[in-house]
Amino acid sequence: MGSKRLLVPAAVVGTLLLAGCSAETNAQWKRLGLPEGASDRTEAVRSLWIGAWIAALVVGVMVWGLILYAVVRYRRRNEEAPRQTRYNLPLEVLYTLAPFAIIGVLFFYTVENGNRITAMSDSPQHTINVVGQQWQWTFNYHETVNGEEGVWETGTLDQPAELWLPVNESVHFDLTSPDVIHSFWVPSFYFKLDVIPGRTNKLELTPTKTGTFAGKCAELCGLYHSRMVFTVKVVTADEYQAHLRDLADRGQTGAATGGQDATTIPGHGEGEK
Structure with missing residues (x-):
């Protein structure tokens, strides 16, 4: 009787908890936390x-x-030893x-x-060099903008970097680091890959939704690891090209220094490509 009395309040509490969840939370439960x-x-x-x-x-x-x-089946019933089975x-x-x-x-x-x-595809529509350094990100866009080859943007501890991507267009990423191991992670893209000094790791994906998404370093990389975050803005193709032109107008053409040095391990000469 006591257990039955406990079941009713438990069921009521469980129902209220589920009813109090937002539609977004319920959807996340269906994705098992993703x-x-x-x-x-x-x-x-x-x-x-x-x-x-x-x-x-x-x-x-x-x-x-x-x-x-x-x-239940083999619980102790008396003081006698149960029948022993040597092999089964x-x-x-x-x-x-x-x-x-x-x-x-x-x-x-x-x-x-x-x-x-x-x-990976043979001919992605865009290529971006992602440089992870202590303790921010640099993004080198391999695009011809206003007659210049490549534009870049970077972040600081006080002003995290922004990565702009065009929706429904394939993007190839080259991941490099000039100092220690980092990890490039955008949870909403369902993709994470280490950024290793002296080595270029590669990934490719196509953003499928416009919006602003959080990105972060998922590898403990030193004192300010927790502040090594960035924002991903997935926009239309026209907005993407307009942003690249804006970077070129600011004089941020070519490749940032971190990108040029990111395939060399400091103190060890040329690194592995």
Whole structure:
């Protein structure tokens, strides 16, 4: 009787909590914590993420069920020792094959979706060199603007950088660093990649929604790591080109110094390309 009395208030509280959630929060619950996607890599990452949770839940339910079954079925009833079973071949085969089957399925879908996430095209519409340095970001746009080759913009601790991207147009990113390891992460793009000194890491994606999105460094990179943030503005193609012309009018042409030195490890000469 006591447990039944507790169930009613618990159900009421749970209903009120769910009813109090906003539509945005409810949608995020359906995505299992993922933010709303804004790039063409969204579906592959979401599929892998939700699929892994479903697999984990299925395995968890099976394990919990077996534990509860063993607790109830073989609970101690008297002082006599229970009948001992030395071997149980079917169970041993199950315990051996089941993990291999689970790992095999997860491996297959990880590779399949991983290939979709990291896919590159032969001719992306735009190329941007992203430079992560202590402790801000520099963006070198490889575009011809007002007859000049390339424009750039950078940020400071007090004024974080802005990265402008055209919606529905593919963008290739070259990630470089002149100092320590950073990590380029835009949560809404469902993509994160390390920025390593002496090495150029690459990624490609297509923004699919206009708007302003948060970006950050996801690798502990020193004293002001927490302030190494930036803003991504996904705009129309015309607005994107207008922004590049504005950068050129300010004299921010060519490539920023960080971009030129970012493939060299300080103190070690030329780095690995």
